[in-house]
Amino acid sequence: MSLEQSVEALRYLGLFSSLDASSIMSTAVHALHPEDRVAAARLLMREKSISGVPIVDADFRLVGLVSVSKIIEALADGRLADPVDSVMTRDVISLHAHDSFETILSCFQRFKFGRFPVVEDDGRLVGMITDTDVLSAIIRSFYSVYIHDQRRAVTLGSFSALSKEFESSADFVYDIRCRGLENAGEGSAQLKAFLQNKGFGEPIVRRASVCAYEAEINVCIHAGGHGSLRAIARNGEIILRVEDEGPGIENIDLAMKEGWSTATDAIRELGFGAGMGLPNIRRFSDHLVIISGKDKPTKVEMIFLEGKE
Amino acid sequence: MKLTEVLEITGAMCIVGEQLASIEVNYAFASDLMSDVLAMSRPDTLLITGLTTPQIIRTAQMLDLPAILVARGKDVPQDVVDLARTTGIVLLSTHDIMYVASGKLYARGLSG
Ligand SMILES: Nc1ncnc2c1ncn2[C@@H]1O[C@H](COP(=O)(O)OP(=O)(O)OP(=O)(O)O)[C@@H](O)[C@H]1O
Numbered sequence: 001m002s003l004e005q006s007v008e009a010l011r012y013l014g015l016f017s018s019l020d021a022s023s024i025m026s027t028a029v030h031a032l033h034p035e036d037r038v039a040a041a042r043l044l045m046r047e048k049s050i051s052g053v054p055i056v057d058a059d060f061r062l063v064g065l066v067s068v069s070k071i072i073e074a075l076a077d078g079r080l081a082d083p084v085d086s087v088m089t090r091d092v093i094s095l096h097a098h099d100s101f102e103t104i105l106s107c108f109q110r111f112k113f114g115r116f117p118v119v120e121d122d123g124r125l126v127g128m129i130t131d132t133d134v135l136s137a138i139i140r141s142f143y144s145v146y147i148h149d150q151r152r153a154v155t156l157g158s159f160s161a162l163s164k165e166f167e168s169s170a171d172f173v174y175d176i177r178c179r180g181l182e183n184a185g186e187g188s189a190q191l192k193a194f195l196q197n198k199g200f201g202e203p204i205v206r207r208a209s210v211c212a213y214e215a216e217i218n219v220c221i222h223a224g225g226h227g228s229l230r231a232i233a234r235n236g237e238i239i240l241r242v243e244d245e246g247p248g249i250e251n252i253d254l255a256m257k258e259g260w261s262t263a264t265d266a267i268r269e270l271g272f273g274a275g276m277g278l279p280n281i282r283r284f285s286d287h288l289v290i291i292s293g294k295d296k297p298t299k300v301e302m303i304f305l306e307g308k309e
Numbered sequence: 310m311k312l313t314e315v316l317e318i319t320g321a322m323c324i325v326g327e328q329l330a331s332i333e334v335n336y337a338f339a340s341d342l343m344s345d346v347l348a349m350s351r352p353d354t355l356l357i358t359g360l361t362t363p364q365i366i367r368t369a370q371m372l373d374l375p376a377i378l379v380a381r382g383k384d385v386p387q388d389v390v391d392l393a394r395t396t397g398i399v400l401l402s403t404h405d406i407m408y409v410a411s412g413k414l415y416a417r418g419l420s421g
């Protein structure tokens with residue numbers, strides 16, 4: 001799987017949907033004014049190891065950009081003492097603070113520059129985005145994914161295709177609407193009946209039901225009780241997705257540990273909060289992807305293969 | 310072990326379970342934490358628990374457990390009784406605490 005395919009897969013998983021320019025950019029911006037000298041731009045680039053200096057007016061509105069190549073030209077022409085105004089690029093390609101991750105990526109692909117200034121609606125410069133910023137945003141996104149599989153990349157690829165299919169043609173859909181624990185588990189019970197009806201064998205139905213149940217209970221006790229349970233079940237394969245509306249799991253690796261739980265005593269009195277739900281899901285599923293993060297929805301996707309018991 | 314023997318040994322009464330006489334279990338598992346129960350995957354197991362929430366029925370249903378023994382003689386709410394009936398799970402209740410009920414059954418050959 002190529003990097004481009006991986007990024008594509010992550011995109012379908014909705015991993016980048018919350019990233020916009022303002023969350024990726026660096027805000028420690030070094031800018032100059034048009035009347036500053038070219039020599040100052042050269043010094044700034046060398047000291048801060050940056051490859052381009054944005055030029056702003058008195059109100060910090062972006063008016064130009066001086067790149068390394070402009071400095072080299074100015075050096076050759078002996079114009080270091082001139083104002084940057086005379087050498088800067090004026091039609092700067094810039095991003096908006098609320099531009100989506102998609103827009104940012106396509107900007108890098110189209111223009112082949114190493115950096116883009118980020119401006120507010122009024123044209124004020126608020127940050128810069130370099131290709132390194134984009135890369136580290138992608139890497140940070142990975143921290144909020146848990147994948148249990150020997151062949152991580154392959155799973156990610158198949159899940160990306162799946163995510164689209166879940167939206168268009170799930171075989172089973174249940175809206176989770178829980179008040180407390182009252183009806184928690186009803187969706188999984190319905191799912192179990194559905195799978196039995198479809199003729200799946202007892203062991204795979206049991207594994208899928210147990211995992212659906214653990215995930216459904218988690219939505220009820222950790223995520224306010226609102227979410228959905230979907231299944232695609234065909235050709236000896238059961239694929240489940242349980243998702244909610246947040247508040248999300250801050251550290252998924254920690255949540256995967258046996259015995260780790262944030263459940264209250266009140267929940268424990270009701271029989272949950274052993275910190276065994278996610279570890280159970282890992283044990284009983286054949287492939288597992290969890291996507292979450294602080295203040296984000298949680299998506300749990302599981303695949304069960306018939307005859308894998 | 311036949312469920313009729315479980316009744317006898319623990320002095321339990323049967324809340325739901327017309328089908329009781331025909332059922333046998335080979336193992337028992339005692340816990341108040343459902344995910345601990347769910348971690349185990351042996352269908353022919355008797356669940357012994359001190360809880361009386363709807364989720365004890367759901368847990369048994371997911372695992373294909375045939376029967377639940379509620380310890381300490383707790384009152385089982387009507388909705389839980391109804392759920393046991395509709396899902397076809399036998400519901401028993403004993404005055405013994407979980408430890409004692411488990412001990413008695415274990416001593417009579419029902420293993421964990
Ligand atoms: N859907 C979710 N939304 C938010 N947080 C979650 C969600 N699912 C799990 N978590 C977090 O992950 C932790 C571990 O989950 P896990 O299901 O393993 O244990 P638990 O639910 O606390 O206890 P148990 O499942 O044994 O009853 C939870 O305590 C909670 O902090």
Ligand SMILES: [Mg+2]
Binds near residue numbers: 214217272273276277
């Ligand atoms: Mg749980």
